[in-house]
Amino acid sequence: MSAAVCANAPEVLTRIAEPDVHLAIWEAGRPSRLDWLDTLDLAGISDLSFPCALTDLDREIGDGLAEAGYPDGAERDVLGELMADLARRFAAIMGCAEVKVRLEVIRTDACRKFHADYVPARLIATLAGPGTQWIEADRIIEGNPEEIHQMRAGDVGLFKGRLLAPEPAILHRSVPLSAIGGTRLLLVLDPLGVGGGDGMSGVLSSLDGLIPVAVLTGFLGSGKTTTLNALVRSPEMARALVIINEFGEVGLDHDLVTQGHEEMQVEMIGGCLCCTIRGDLLATLRDAPWRFAREGRCWFDRVVIETTGLADPAPILHTLMRDHTLETIYRLDSVIATVDAVNGAATLERQEEAV
Structure with missing residues (x-):
């Protein structure tokens, strides 16, 4: 049939x-x-x-x-x-x-x-x-x-x-x-x-097929990249799409993602899909399911967004929760904030951006 x-x-x-x-x-x-x-x-x-x-x-x-x-x-x-x-x-x-x-x-x-x-x-x-x-x-x-x-x-x-x-x-x-x-x-x-x-x-009201999104944030040097490198090597993250909104002072290890001249660069390492985005995050999330398709099928089953060390995560959260198109594709699963256990308090006192 x-x-x-x-x-x-x-x-x-x-x-x-x-x-x-x-x-x-x-x-x-x-x-x-x-x-x-x-x-x-x-x-x-x-x-x-x-x-x-x-x-x-x-x-x-x-x-x-x-x-x-x-x-x-x-x-x-x-x-x-x-x-x-x-x-x-x-x-x-x-x-x-x-x-x-x-x-x-x-x-x-x-x-x-x-x-x-x-x-x-x-x-x-x-x-x-x-x-x-x-x-x-x-x-x-x-x-x-x-x-x-x-x-x-x-x-x-x-x-x-x-x-x-x-x-x-x-x-x-x-x-x-x-x-x-x-x-x-x-x-x-x-x-x-x-x-x-x-x-x-x-049928629509009972859907449970939205793609979970985790936002990883934290001030410069707080351990975001170390945390992300550990996460993407776990079996549970084998089909994760990792979006790096912009390279900060501490980037991912060179063997995981290499920075090139293209607007979006993709590296396949250990089964994990990573992309570096310098353009519009909203357009990237909208296009991702078909852009990263294999034989017509969406390949990733979760998304991790790493912000820069100076970024306010609020606009990203607002985009995920308020955009009409994204809300039919994704759901906000978690917000993870890394903190330097030794120097965190001093950083908050010295750096207004860290608050």
């Missing part, structure tokens, strides 16, 4: 709640009233990304399309109506009170690897350009192009994510545009608040 179901009626999307269904495709096709998107100059269009309660859906989408540069008039209204309709259908199926709405212009090989997202479920619809590709997970190792399926522009795919299916049967990716050229206009919806209605709310 295939894990993907397809039909030309929207009711097929509700089948995502079935245990054996990992992808439901409404073969809607794009309505002719949106054909103008094929000739729209996407170079002047900005991406949209915002959380929205269902009660504010029409206004938020309308305002967002205007701010993003979509031309005023009946055509923009049609686009907004389609987005709002899909958002309401999605929310009803998922039993959620809010949705995360993204409307993005894809110009590069974004998400070029087959993967499953770290969300309960994700709705994907290509509104212009080539549609999303998908493949059965047990076929990806063969690498046979004939096993790859592709949705049409206007088709609506509801993909079950890893929070509902830790071993996904269906993987998907964005079309590699470097090989064919062109751009895509992609609509993505994610569930946020879990409501009290029907649909999948009961």
